[in-house]
Amino acid sequence: MLLDPKIPPGPIEKKWEDYKFHMKLVNPANKRKYKIIVVGTGLAGSSASASLAELGYNVHTFTWQDSPRRAHSIAAQGGINAAKNYTNDGDSVQRLFYDTVKGGDFRAREANVYRLAQVSVNIIDQCVAAGVPFARDYGGLLENRSFGGTQVSRTFYARGQTGQQLLLSAYQSMMRQVGLGNVKLHTRREMLDVVVIDGKARGIIVRNLITGQMERHEADAVIMATGGYGRVFYLSTNAMGCNVTATWRAHKRGAYFANPCYTQIHPTCIPVTGSHQSKLTLMSESLRNDGRVWVPKKAGDKRAPETIPENERYYFLEERYPSFGNLVPRDVASRNAKDVCDKGMGVGGSGLAVYLDFADAIKRVGEPKIKEKYGNLFDMYFRITDENPYKTPMRIYPAVHYTMGGLWVDYNLQSSIPGLHVLGEANFSDHGANRLGASALMQGLADGYFIIPHTIGNYLAGANLPKVTPDHAAFKDAEATQRDMVNKLLAVKGKRPAIEFHRELGKIMWDKCGMARTEKSLKEALVEIPKLRERFWKDVNVLGGAGDLNQNLEEAGRIADFLEFGELLVYDALNREESCGGHFREEHATPDGEAQRDDENFCYVAAWEWKGTGKLPELHKEMLTFENVHLTQRSYK
Amino acid sequence: MNFTLRVWRQRNAADPGAFQEYQAKDILADMSFLEMLDEVNIDLVHKNQEPIAFESDCREGICGTCCQMIDGEAHGPETGTTVCQLFMRSFKDGETIVIEPWRARAFPIMKDLIVDRTAFDDIIAAGGFVTANVGGAQDGNNILIPKPDADTAMDAAQCIGCGACVAACPNASAMLFVAAKVSHLAHLPQGRPEKARRALAMVSKMDGLGFGNCRNHYECEAACPKEISVAHIAKMNREYGSAALLSDQDPSS
Ligand SMILES: Cc1cc2nc3c(=O)[nH]c(=O)nc-3n(C[C@H](O)[C@H](O)[C@H](O)COP(=O)(O)OP(=O)(O)OC[C@H]3O[C@@H](n4cnc5c(N)ncnc54)[C@H](O)[C@@H]3O)c2cc1C
Numbered sequence: 071m072l073l074d075p076k077i078p079p080g081p082i083e084k085k086w087e088d089y090k091f092h093m094k095l096v097n098p099a100n101k102r103k104y105k106i107i108v109v110g111t112g113l114a115g116s117s118a119s120a121s122l123a124e125l126g127y128n129v130h131t132f133t134w135q136d137s138p139r140r141a142h143s144i145a146a147q148g149g150i151n152a153a154k155n156y157t158n159d160g161d162s163v164q165r166l167f168y169d170t171v172k173g174g175d176f177r178a179r180e181a182n183v184y185r186l187a188q189v190s191v192n193i194i195d196q197c198v199a200a201g202v203p204f205a206r207d208y209g210g211l212l213e214n215r216s217f218g219g220t221q222v223s224r225t226f227y228a229r230g231q232t233g234q235q236l237l238l239s240a241y242q243s244m245m246r247q248v249g250l251g252n253v254k255l256h257t258r259r260e261m262l263d264v265v266v267i268d269g270k271a272r273g274i275i276v277r278n279l280i281t282g283q284m285e286r287h288e289a290d291a292v293i294m295a296t297g298g299y300g301r302v303f304y305l306s307t308n309a310m311g312c313n314v315t316a317t318w319r320a321h322k323r324g325a326y327f328a329n330p331c332y333t334q335i336h337p338t339c340i341p342v343t344g345s346h347q348s349k350l351t352l353m354s355e356s357l358r359n360d361g362r363v364w365v366p367k368k369a370g371d372k373r374a375p376e377t378i379p380e381n382e383r384y385y386f387l388e389e390r391y392p393s394f395g396n397l398v399p400r401d402v403a404s405r406n407a408k409d410v411c412d413k414g415m416g417v418g419g420s421g422l423a424v425y426l427d428f429a430d431a432i433k434r435v436g437e438p439k440i441k442e443k444y445g446n447l448f449d450m451y452f453r454i455t456d457e458n459p460y461k462t463p464m465r466i467y468p469a470v471h472y473t474m475g476g477l478w479v480d481y482n483l484q485s486s487i488p489g490l491h492v493l494g495e496a497n498f499s500d501h502g503a504n505r506l507g508a509s510a511l512m513q514g515l516a517d518g519y520f521i522i523p524h525t526i527g528n529y530l531a532g533a534n535l536p537k538v539t540p541d542h543a544a545f546k547d548a549e550a551t552q553r554d555m556v557n558k559l560l561a562v563k564g565k566r567p568a569i570e571f572h573r574e575l576g577k578i579m580w581d582k583c584g585m586a587r588t589e590k591s592l593k594e595a596l597v598e599i600p601k602l603r604e605r606f607w608k609d610v611n612v613l614g615g616a617g618d619l620n621q622n623l624e625e626a627g628r629i630a631d632f633l634e635f636g637e638l639l640v641y642d643a644l645n646r647e648e649s650c651g652g653h654f655r656e657e658h659a660t661p662d663g664e665a666q667r668d669d670e671n672f673c674y675v676a677a678w679e680w681k682g683t684g685k686l687p688e689l690h691k692e693m694l695t696f697e698n699v700h701l702t703q704r705s706y707k
Numbered sequence: 708m709n710f711t712l713r714v715w716r717q718r719n720a721a722d723p724g725a726f727q728e729y730q731a732k733d734i735l736a737d738m739s740f741l742e743m744l745d746e747v748n749i750d751l752v753h754k755n756q757e758p759i760a761f762e763s764d765c766r767e768g769i770c771g772t773c774c775q776m777i778d779g780e781a782h783g784p785e786t787g788t789t790v791c792q793l794f795m796r797s798f799k800d801g802e803t804i805v806i807e808p809w810r811a812r813a814f815p816i817m818k819d820l821i822v823d824r825t826a827f828d829d830i831i832a833a834g835g836f837v838t839a840n841v842g843g844a845q846d847g848n849n850i851l852i853p854k855p856d857a858d859t860a861m862d863a864a865q866c867i868g869c870g871a872c873v874a875a876c877p878n879a880s881a882m883l884f885v886a887a888k889v890s891h892l893a894h895l896p897q898g899r900p901e902k903a904r905r906a907l908a909m910v911s912k913m914d915g916l917g918f919g920n921c922r923n924h925y926e927c928e929a930a931c932p933k934e935i936s937v938a939h940i941a942k943m944n945r946e947y948g949s950a951a952l953l954s955d956q957d958p959s960s
């Protein structure tokens with residue numbers, strides 16, 4: 071079946087304005103009567119909760135964490151893009167739109183990306199008004215820096231803690247509404263199911279993580295902003311609690327999952343050191359503004375980096391991509407790092423690392439300036455590795471970082487279940503097959519502050535929503551399903567902790583469906599994952615009970631979902647017989663090793679419908695058309 | 708490396724709790740403190756014993772979730788860091804390490820090392836924001852902000868809300884947490900219109916939630932993983948003092 075993205079008519083520059091004018095509105099006095107559930111308090115969820123409450127809706131917001139401020143958005147380091155053109159270097163809405171479509175390797179929906187570029191400028195204004203302490207120059211104006219995949223400086227930042235400052239400001243705006251009684255906050259609640267009545271999302275089932283009680287919450291519409299699924303790879307730069315549970319459970323109730331195989335491997339992370347590692351640490355892409363990436367020309371050269379003379383160094387990004395140099399997009403930088411390591415030029419104990427060198431930048435601008443820009447990142451690097459990056463180059467390697475895939479949504483950010491809206495990293499919409507740096511924060515706040523407040527009104531005003539109560543049969547059923555799942559996990563009483571299965575799954579995913587994928591490796595993974603899942607359900611040991619705070623149970627439930635979801639991801643990767651962005655099929659490469667798209671056959675969004683465990687999912691296509699940016703082979707040379 | 712751990716175990720809020728001893732074996736110097744605990748927990752599950760409950764999320768020192776008293780020090784022996792960014796190379800092989808939860812009246816213990824820090828959210832809800840509804844913002848460059856002001860605001864805004872300041876304070880005061888937010892917003896023109904109201908509302912909320920008084924011990928600054936300066940407390944006292952003087956509101960209401 072072909073999916074309808076509901077893109078409004080008209081020229082791309084006018085679609086959003088015109089559409090807003092034609093939308094149905096909810097009368098201010100009636101807004102209070104509508105109850106909206108928001109799951110997630112990252113940038114997307116907090117900003118949506120705040121802005122919907124400001125409009126007058128009755129908002130209920132949920133997070134599994136102890137406080138909304140802990141959401142994973144807090145960890146974003148580098149910055150947020152906006153087409154302000156404050157630096158006078160030729161930026162515009164059109165250019166941000168173009169860069170994002172091209173960066174995404176022509177697999178994103180043009181109309182969404184254009185709207186994102188348009189509202190980007192409002193985001194910065196809103197954040198400044200709410201007290202975000204963005205970096206300023208001596209004249210008091212906002213500062214910018216550059217990120218990969220662009221040739222302009224459009225990234226706003228707050229030292230190396232941009233995500234923290236943006237999240238705290240959205241959180242504070244939401245907490246203001248909590249204080250005013252317009253948002254009811256439910257912390258330490260894990261959403262386990264969506265309740266669908268008469269074909270519409272009308273509520274959720276959550277587990278109260280303190281008491282273990284299942285709770286039913288009804289609403290007129292549900293918004294999910296539950297983040298990405300990068301931890302299906304076990305090791306990633308994501309926080310420990312990031313999970314696919316909310317989106318996966320919604321998928322099982324009818325929401326299509328789009329492009330799960332589009333995963334982003336970030337080029338600059340601290341390399342893996344051992345099997346005990348629980349996560350990997352990102353060194354922000356902003357470092358590529360001043361750091362130069364290189365390896366020794368001679369394979370197996372073990373000399374200390376400072377002692378290797380200039381002419382024996384291979385600055386592979388600068389040499390291979392002279393016009394973008396160290397600032398090529400992430401997928402390109404990662405693949406090239408892997409390539410030089412595969413050729414034996416990698417450095418460090420494992421040979422799986424390349425240098426990111428600041429010596430030239432320190433010579434040029436001095437150590438204090440570098441400290442001011444990246445001090446906290448350098449400190450973090452030093453703490454983790456015990457090496458001083460002011461004196462010796464950092465060692466870095468690619469790691470799983472972001473997931474472009476997510477629940478399918480139309481132009482209104484509504485999923486294939488009417489009334490269920492999906493925002494932020496949890497949806498698939500704007501980044502195509504590769505996200506450009508500093509664009510996730512932009513998308514999260516665009517969705518929450520500027521898009522959903524309009525589109526949800528249009529939905530509510532036009533939908534027929536008879537009152538439902540929590541004792542509706544659909545709520546009872548959903549609750550029973552979730553109670554059974556919990557009991558089933560506790561009843562296995564096997565021998566092994568859940569985390570060991572997670573580590574095994576991660577290894578399969580990374581080895582067979584990581585930076586490079588082949589038909590053979592993917593087919594192997596499709597055999598191994600179901601076997602691992604079977605072993606999990608025979609041998610996992612979940613200690614403690616259902617009726618209290620039980621972290622083992624929470625973790626096991628999330629891993630059980632990853633064990634199902636991982637299979638869909640691989641299946642999608644196998645289906646997509648082309649290379650694009652972060653999805654690299656070795657069979658489909660240009661002679662010089664770049665991703666080879668197949669626009670003839672794969673210029674579509676793959677949205678998968680759940681058909682039951684052990685059954686093949688059904689593919690629905692949304693055809694992509696490019697009317698404004700012409701389909702070309704991406705080049706950063 | 709090998710360690711003996713003395714860990715606080717407490718089933719729930721009502722349970723009196725007690726220390727229990729565990730052995731952490733074959734630990735690498737490059738492991739983080741929490742990865743060391745992960746290994747202990749994996750071992751416990753293999754022995755069919757319930758693992759130690761502790762919280763963490765980002766493991767990068769930014770989300771503020773992790774919180775442990777290690778040998779009596781909030782976030783352990785290193786300065787300017789959280790437990791998730793504490794590495795085992797900071798300890799001596801064979802050492803005994805005592806691990807406890809934050810202890811403060813306003814942060815009740817929920818289980819083992821997990822405490823309830825909702826009180827911090829309540830303080831923010833009382834006034835830790837700028838009233839700036841979405842939609843009406845002017846261009847971000849219209850108001851110039853001198854770089855030193857933006858920098859000082861950022862220094863204060865770095866607070867991760869972990870609660871180490873409260874845990875380290877002999878009176879379990881939340882003064883540094885509150886001061887960091889008051890000072891962050893008072894240093895920016897956008898936060899100034901409601902600075903008096905903000906300081907009054909946040910301080911009175913803090914008092915009402917069971918936090919102790921600040922008696923200038925400054926243990927908070929020493930424990931803060933973001934090294935937020937007590938100078939912000941002085942700034943807050945000025946804001947609060949002038950607000951209380953100017954306001955006809957009773958600050959305790
Ligand atoms: C280390 C790092 C650095 C980054 N740096 C940048 C950067 O510089 N610029 C940039 O643009 N992007 C960056 N990103 C990406 C960006 O941070 C994320 O994509 C973005 O913050 C996601 O926001 P979100 O609101 O969609 O989700 P999140 O912030 O992940 O929030 C998810 C929320 O959902 C809740 N939740 C999840 N599941 C459930 C459930 N079942 N029940 C209840 N609640 C649930 C969580 O508690 C949380 O509140 C970075 C990412 C990482 C990992």
Ligand code: FES
Binds near residue numbers: 763767770771791
């Ligand atoms: S786990 Fe986030 S600060 Fe320690």
